[in-house]
Amino acid sequence: MELHIENVSKQYRKAVWGLRDFTLRLAPGVLGLLGPNGAGKSTLMRMVATITRPSSGAIYWNGLDIAAQPDTLRRVLGYLPQDFGVYPNLNAVEFLTYLAAVKGLPPKQARQRIEELLHLVNLTEAAYRPIGAFSGGMRQRVGIAQALLNDPHLLIVDEPTVGLDPEERVRFRNLIADLSGQRLVLLSTHIVSDVEATATSIALINRGRLLHHALPEDLLQAVEGRVWGWIVPSDALTTLKAQHLIANTTRRADGVLARIVSETAPDPAATPLPPTLEDAYLHFIAHRRETA
């Protein structure tokens, strides 16, 4: 099972690129896609999901070009788009039954799978209520269930935890971790902690280009010794933000603890801190901006 994205570009209009010269080779596991708004994450996911075609380059699923033979991938694809809708008059069972038929599942298998999936996403109690009356988080869970209907080998989830409460987010993270064994999961999100909890590798994207593809521990290693904690007075914070890349601030009785990502110590009073993925993400994105 292999997904090979080879030199893929997507041009929307003249000089407007969604993705440029993007190359990535993936095996089973969870790939966390991280990048700022407009970085090209959703564009990449739509192309892998066979919704849009690359302007140039090719995407191969187990060696087959998905632009030429999209159904070979679609049969084993689960896709949760960032912006998807539902038929509000149908209940969750009816909606999933409909999509199961669209995906080509035998009715008997589909019935059992739907019951199990509704249980998995904690919607059993609401299974027969019209989806139009669902909260945003419940709809999102219906979306997650539909992506898993056909037991996908490739699961693409774009901002899957948007609208989920903390408990459901943890449930989803566990679900992704459970699924990752023999599958390839593409997980796009702004929430670094979601990636931190589940990803086996991480791709950093900015302005349509791949900045870095590495194991989480390698990314952490790259910023080792570059994260600092410095307690400053509250009124100095604005000046500090203008001078340094601040990952986080915490109010304390003696001032504000600023978490700073910097090549060197911002001040002799600053102390080194163990890095997190969020620090690494900020470091690479900011570094790219400086070099651009």
Place this chain on the structure above:
Amino acid sequence: MNALIQLALADFRERVRRFSFLAVIALAVFLGYQVITGFFQLRLGSYRGILNAAWIGALMALTLSFFLSLIGFYVTRGNVQQDRHTGVGQILAATPMRKLTYVLGKFASNVAVLLIIVGVLALAALAMLLLHGEDKTLNLAQLLLPFAVFSVPVALLTAALAVFFECAPVLRASAGNVIYFLLWLFIVTPLGGDLLGFDAMERGMTSALLAQGADYRGGIVLGAGPAAELQTFLWTGFDWATVAGTRLVYVVAALLLAGLAALTFERFAPERSRIRARRFAVKRWLAPLGARLRAIARSAKAKPFKPDTPGRAEALTPVTASGKPLRLFVTLVAAELKLLLKGRAFLWYAVAVGLFLACLLSPLETVRGSLLPLVWLWPLLLWSEMGVREARHRVNRLLFSAPSPLWRQLPAAWTAGVLLALLLGGGAFIRLWCEPALLPGFTAGALFIPSLALLLGMLTGTERPAQILLLIWWYLGPLNGLVGLDITGATAAALAQGIPWFYIAATPLLFGLALLVRRQQLQAGH
């Protein structure tokens, strides 16, 4: 006031940047062209006016008023609904903005759009005077006054009606499109001579004709026909002061109607609507019964699913793709049929059953001539959703990433549409079975109407074109016996000429075009 202006401006900008606005302008240009080339004529019996500024202005303005009162409604309708769909409405509802401000802002935007159409036709009038005028004297007052006095009030009233239909319960639903068409057909067209300006023009033109020695007692007619056979007379315009008062009443009526729309507007909180509340109440009453039936259905299964632990991904039963394409297709058709039928009001089903029974019990001639056209009209709102629903509810990406998006879901949706026709027309079918000569009409209705609705829905992304076109078709063909448009063979002449066979033959073409549109959508990544 600033809020109103900004609301209207934002709405107007949003509209004019859409492709559909270009289509509207193209339609206005086409209408102007038709008048310029003499397709539409104003005539008083065998007379017409000399083509001078006054006559051309009147001709163009009356033609515009007539079409604006119908097309203008459908062109401007939809801006409040869009705010509901995009969620912008909820943002606005959470601001101190007053309902009246919002509604008047939408009304102003509607007016601006319609005034652009008026402007296009005014330019067309100028072009006609310069190109085809028999008296090319450029009298701008005579040329443009009919637009200001007649077309502008019609534009205002149409814009107000559009916003009223957007806000009022029941009317704001898709059914409002059909209700407005029927309102226009049976009230505005026969009784709206004063509103559209025909009465005032007729008075002025007739008196001018009589003053020039003609003996004429009839009315004024706007229609198509050759101009060469008509005698001409000189008409130099109307006295606007005699009609200004009445026209002002229409302007005030438009503003009042827009204000009335604010009273019915629910400020994007659907639960405030009493009708919806009643519907929910009925659902609450029916809910326990539904739950009981589902429980019975579930208990009948061999292996009931009884989760007692939190779900785990490893516990999911593996699935395989179906090796029985026919069975799969039947399942999908059933799901599409459910999509068509679910969520309709109880009244819809009651009328459908009533029509079915009426077809079974009525004389054959009544079934063919009256009931069958009604059977094909009743599911119009359902059929018009075909091809639109996927994009409207943003389900298309889920469908397009599934296997065979071209050959699986779309044929199933089409089959469901045809099946709906067969279900509703079942009563008629049983009666017609013993009269094989009448069956082609039935078949044509069942195949052609859903196919056309599907194609139009996919092409335009909205229900309105299918609703309007099929209503006009239904009115002119089966109801008024215009042979070429009599899809279902409601008239003996249509059956004798084999008209239904043409529509049956057109069905594969329409379905083929729908497949091409879907293919294009897939390639474009919509």
